[in-house]
Amino acid sequence: MTTTPQVVVHRTKDEMVRATAARLVTTLVAAQTDRGTASVVLTGGRNGIALLHAVAASPARDAVDWARLDVWWGDERFLPAGDPERNETQARAALLDAVPLDPARVHPMEPSGGAFGDDADAAAAGYAAELDAASRPEDHGPVPSFDVLLLGVGPDTHVASLFPELPGVRETGRTVVGVHGAPKPPPTRVSLTLPAIRAAREVWLLAAGEDKARAVAVALTGAGEVQAPAAGAYGRSRTLWLLDEAAAARLPEGFRAPPA
């Protein structure tokens, strides 16, 4: 099932990031109210990390019961543990180290030189097994039904580490893949695949700045997912594109959510 994307346009990047932080806190609190627990999938990139800083600074942040939150990653740069360019390192510095998470519920992807040595494909298989072990019968498959899965959008329409035309974006069987030869450094990465992304209840795509305007317009106006991976990223109950005016500038009329 696909969900029609909803497009929310904020005036500036800063406003988009702060409003999305408030939306994330509210959504996680609602999930904990409904199910007693919540889960989020983090993304790397400037917007994804700015969002975590904004959650850390939010006066409402402790409405979330952090000990009942599962934290996963949508992709990782396959670098040594603690490398400042790892998405995990940046997420810990921005938010995770500041809130009382249950360490057993934080699920980083293995670094290079870790349990799988320098084998990104083995690290991907390991993460797929971890997802499978965490999924329950009601999840209908080998991936948990994440409450919110966050994605940055690259200027070439990549999401997570699924780049246009590379093998990862064509993957229909596996839930996690090793990525080799990525055009955005570092070249070796680990990424959820589109089927795994689509297991989420809600998928939120973040884009700000004029260098994203073409990617946003292409992905939302009928491009195929192999050429434009962001076009294949949607959630089971909701797909939200959270933009600033600059990133929305090339969208045709009629794509924005009506004003509240």
Ligand SMILES: O=C(O)[C@H](O)[C@@H](O)[C@H](O)[C@H](O)COP(=O)(O)O
């Ligand atoms: O590891 C990464 O780099 C990401 O997960 C990647 O998919 C990122 O989210 C986009 O490239 C957008 O990044 P920006 O928000 O910095 O433009």
